Amino acid sequence: MKNPRTIQIAIIAGIVLLVGFLFSRDIKGLVKSKEENAAAMPAEQPQATSLNLAEVSATAKNLVSNAAANEFKILEQAYQKAAGEEKVNQAKVLAKKWDDLEQPVPSALYLEEAANGQPTLVNWLNAGDRFLKAFDSTQDSLVKAEVLQKANGAFGKAIALDSTNLDAKTGMGITIVNGLGAPMQGIAMLLDVVKQDPKNFKANMNLGLFAIKSGQFDKAVTRFEDIINKIKATPDAYFYLATAYESLGQKEKAVNAYLQSKKLAANPTLSSFIDKKVAELKK
Secondary structure, eight states: OOOHHHHHHHHHHHHHHHHTTSOSSOOTTOOOOHHHHHHOOOOOOOOOOOOOHHHHHHHHHTTSOHHHHHHHHHHHHHHHHOOHHHHHHHHHHHHHHHHHTTOHHHHHHHHHHHHHHSOOHHHHHHHHHHHHHHHHHOOOHHHHHHHHHHHHHHHHHHHHHOTTOHHHHHHHHHHHHTTSSOHHHHHHHHHHHHHHOTTOHHHHHHHHHHHHHTTOHHHHHHHHHHIIIIIOOOHHHHHHHHHHHHHTTOHHHHHHHHHHHHHHHOOHHHHHHHHHHHHHHTO
8 A cells, every 4th residue: 555645745746747737836846744734833935036027027038039029118118108008008918918928927017007007806816816916837946935025015995995805815715725834724714705706716726635635635626626616627626636646545536536627727738637637546
């Protein structure tokens, strides 16, 4: 019989592989034993570097085509010359262009500029969401720390404008769970969101992920089954349900959930991964 800890490590390796191309949350190093989780203090964030918009944009332009880079230069010149509402609108245009090219860091920084110039609830929520996307996508630990802090700040400003807004509370809870405070404080915020809006997909998903992280696989199963049956049957919900089933040793249920994830995602890389996973479980 395989050691449960070995099984958990194998599961996490699979999650890390998959999350890079499909899912919205970065859960590398997710599973810990309950004892380990109970004793753990909030992880100290790496010393964050100060993200400079001009430097980030310059780096990002090296990752796109020459035509796209030239287009950005023209848009940046217009942004620099603009003022007031026009500057806010130019920042949003640049943010959208960067987001279309899957470059969330410069996109988030421009949305932050837009929110600073026009500090509305919607603008701060958009900035916070994009910083979370940047947090998920980057592998640079210093950048991750910086964008997570910026997401936390953006959602904090959104809450200051409307303390009842569930999107702001959800975003703030996610940043706390990921290291900016005591995890249970963030969980309490997410639970409050779900209490007010039982079908809130983002809050429920993150509660399910935390259940996996803390080794509470039975609770994770309940959470992801509820998401699939009552909210939205997505590839990632099925994948995490399969992960929880596998951790509980329920191989047949894990196989079925993995196959549902494969069917809904219709992604060749995911399909290959799940085929290997299913073959292992059927041995």
